[in-house]
Amino acid sequence: MKSTSSSSRPRTARPGPAGEAVAGVRITHPDRVLDRESGLTKVGLARYYGAVAGRMLPYVIRRPLALVRCPEGDQAECFFQKQRTPGMPPSIHGSKIAEHGILHVEDEGGLIALIQFGAVELHGWGSRLPESGVPDWIVMDLDPDEGLPFARVVDAAWTMHDAFARIGLRSFVKTTGGKGLHVVVPIVPEAPFDAIKEFTFGVAGEFARSDPARYTATLSKSARRGKIFIDYLRNGQGATAIVPYAVRARPGAPVAFPVAWRDLGKMDPRDFSVATVPKLLSKRRTDPWADFFDLAQRVPPAYLQMAHARRRKSA
C-alpha cells in the first residue's frame, strides 16, 4: 500500500545504508567512532550491549536511568540525560517521580534503543519502579585520590566486605571502569532512601574515624588528599551509580565489571573493556553475582534506627 514511484525493493535482506539492526533496532551511523583508542564504533557498542544483555538486564530493567550520551562520537561533547525526550521510541519509557521526569527501559529492545540514541554509559538509581522510593541495593563507591595504588582500593573493598558481613549482609564487588570499586549490597526494597543513606553515612564515617589516614567520608578535594573517599552519596533518591556491564565513555571503552571476591587481588580494572568482556563472559564458569537477587537480606533494624537517631540530632 505504499505509493512510491521509486519502489526501493530490497535487493537483499541486508541492512540498508542506515545500518544493521541489533535486537530489532536499526543502528544509524554504524561506523561512527565512539573511542579512537580502541576503535569502538556505534554498531560495535550496540553489539556489545546485545551480547551482555542477558547478564546486564536484571540490573537495568525498571530502574530510572541517567545516560551519558555521545551522539556525535568521541570528538564532540557528551552530556547527561535523565528525562525521556520526545522522539525517543516507545521502548524507552518515560515516567514521573516527585514531579521530575525519568526514563527507564523494560527489555533488550529498549536497551539497544538507548544506544541508537547515542547513549554510551548507563547509570541507575538504587531503586526500581514502581517502588521508586525504596532502594533494592546499597552502593559503597570507593574513590581513591589520584595516584593511590589500586591495591589500596582492593584493601578498602575487603574491609567493606567484612564490615557488612559482621552485620549479616552479603556484598558483591565490581569495577567501575575507572580507578575505584563498587561494593554493592542487595536489600529487600522496604526502607526509604533517607534511612539507607543515613546508614551508609554511618558506615563511611566509621571508616574515616577508625582509619583516618586512609579514608574520608567527605567529598571535598582537600579532604580526599592521599585517601579513599567512601562515597556513600550514591544512596540518595535520584543519585545514580554506573550499572554492571555498562561501558564508560573514556579511552579504551572500559566496562564496569562484576568480579568474584577471590579474584579481586589478581586483576586490573583495565582488563575489562568492550573488547574483552564478551569473551571473558563466555569463558566464565559461573556468574560471581549469580545470587544477587536471591538473598532477601535487610539492614538490621537497629542500624537503621541508629541512623535515624543521628539524623534527628543533626536536624
Place this chain on the structure above:
DNA sequence: GCCCATT
C-alpha cells in the same frame, strides 16, 4: 540524535 527556536 533529535527537537526546537532563531536566522
Place this chain on the structure above:
DNA sequence: AATGGGCAACGCCAC
C-alpha cells in the same frame, strides 16, 4: 534550508 543550543538534577555537601 541551515544553524546552534539543549539535553542533570537536584541535590547535597563542605566551606
Place this chain on the structure above:
DNA sequence: GTGGCG
C-alpha cells in the same frame, strides 16, 4: 551564598 562533585 558559592563551588565542587557525582
